[in-house]
Amino acid sequence: MANVSKTTDMAGQMKNLPRHIAIIMDGNGRWAQKRGLPRTAGHKAGAETFRRIATYCKNIGVQYLTVYAFSTENWKRSTDEVGAIMALLKKYLLEAVDTMERDHIRLHFFGDMSPISPELRALAYETDEISAHLAPGDFQANVCLNYGGRDEILRAVRQFAADCAAGEKKPEELDDAMFSSYLDSRGIPDPELIIRPSGELRLSNFLLWQCAYSEFYFTDVLWPDFDEEELDKAIAAYQGRERRFGGVKK
Ligand code: IPE
Ligand code: IPE
Ligand code: MG
Numbered sequence: 359m360a361n362v363s364k365t366t367d368m369a370g371q372m373k374n375l376p377r378h379i380a381i382i383m384d385g386n387g388r389w390a391q392k393r394g395l396p397r398t399a400g401h402k403a404g405a406e407t408f409r410r411i412a413t414y415c416k417n418i419g420v421q422y423l424t425v426y427a428f429s430t431e432n433w434k435r436s437t438d439e440v441g442a443i444m445a446l447l448k449k450y451l452l453e454a455v456d457t458m459e460r461d462h463i464r465l466h467f468f469g470d471m472s473p474i475s476p477e478l479r480a481l482a483y484e485t486d487e488i489s490a491h492l493a494p495g496d497f498q499a500n501v502c503l504n505y506g507g508r509d510e511i512l513r514a515v516r517q518f519a520a521d522c523a524a525g526e527k528k529p530e531e532l533d534d535a536m537f538s539s540y541l542d543s544r545g546i547p548d549p550e551l552i553i554r555p556s557g558e559l560r561l562s563n564f565l566l567w568q569c570a571y572s573e574f575y576f577t578d579v580l581w582p583d584f585d586e587e588e589l590d591k592a593i594a595a596y597q598g599r600e601r602r603f604g605g606v607k608k
Contacts, residue, residue: 376550385556385580398442403582430506464489468542469505507566514540
């Protein structure tokens with residue numbers, strides 16, 4: 359019975375499915391605290407949820423999934439917690455290197471990788487290399503690591519200014535498309551849908567440029583409890599929205 363309703367949901371989703379979904383994976387700490395567990399247990403459970411939701415997105419035909427894994431502000435946390443998150447990322451990347459080619463999953467990172475450990479950076483580089491061999495139409499997961507929307511914009515502005523100083527670009531030729539090409543998300547369409555679990559009603563520095571016309575979906579469910587059914591609900595809410603982009607209803 360459960361299978362039947364899942365198939366029906368998936369069929370319903372095929373029409374007007376977002377091509378790009380972005381998720382702020384929040385609520386790991388509270389999930390663990392509610393169970394009397396250390397916060398790091400919440401991050402471990404959250405990493406499992408990411409695997410599951412990425413697989414589901416791929417199976418239903420979403421092309422891009424961008425997840426917020428670690429922000430430029432998350433360094434304020436204890437060394438233990440930051441270390442545990444980095445260790446989980448390493449474990450995930452080691453698995454990904456072995457399986458992404460087989461599963462046709464492209465993996466890409468958004469964020470300033472310079473303060474990330476050389477070992478993790480090397481793994482991220484390796485996943486980029488593997489992704490380059492996969493077809494452009496294959497499912498792509500973007501992991502935001504040491505990512506901040508303001509930092510991404512500042513890095514883009516610095517690079518554009520440097521290109522102008524070098525005589526390669528002119529200030530007056532800068533438009534939406536050219537600016538986008540300086541961002542970590544270059545070449546990827548803006549997310550149609552941004553999901554934030556855990557009950558917080560804010561962006562916390564996520565995709566500030568790309569969210570201009572995104573639809574937002576907030577839920578109280580904590581990220582480790584987020585499942586396929588919750589994603590179906592978010593997609594259904596998105597499909598019920600009227601997107602006008604500043605125009606008027608037709
Ligand atoms: C999100 O969960 C994961 C990261 C920010 C790395 P949190 O760790 O923020 O969980 P809460 O918000 O404290 O519950
Ligand atoms: C946003 O969550 C960052 C990630 C989920 C990686 P936070 O938990 O860091 O955000 P705030 O502090 O509640 O705004
Ligand atoms: Mg949080």
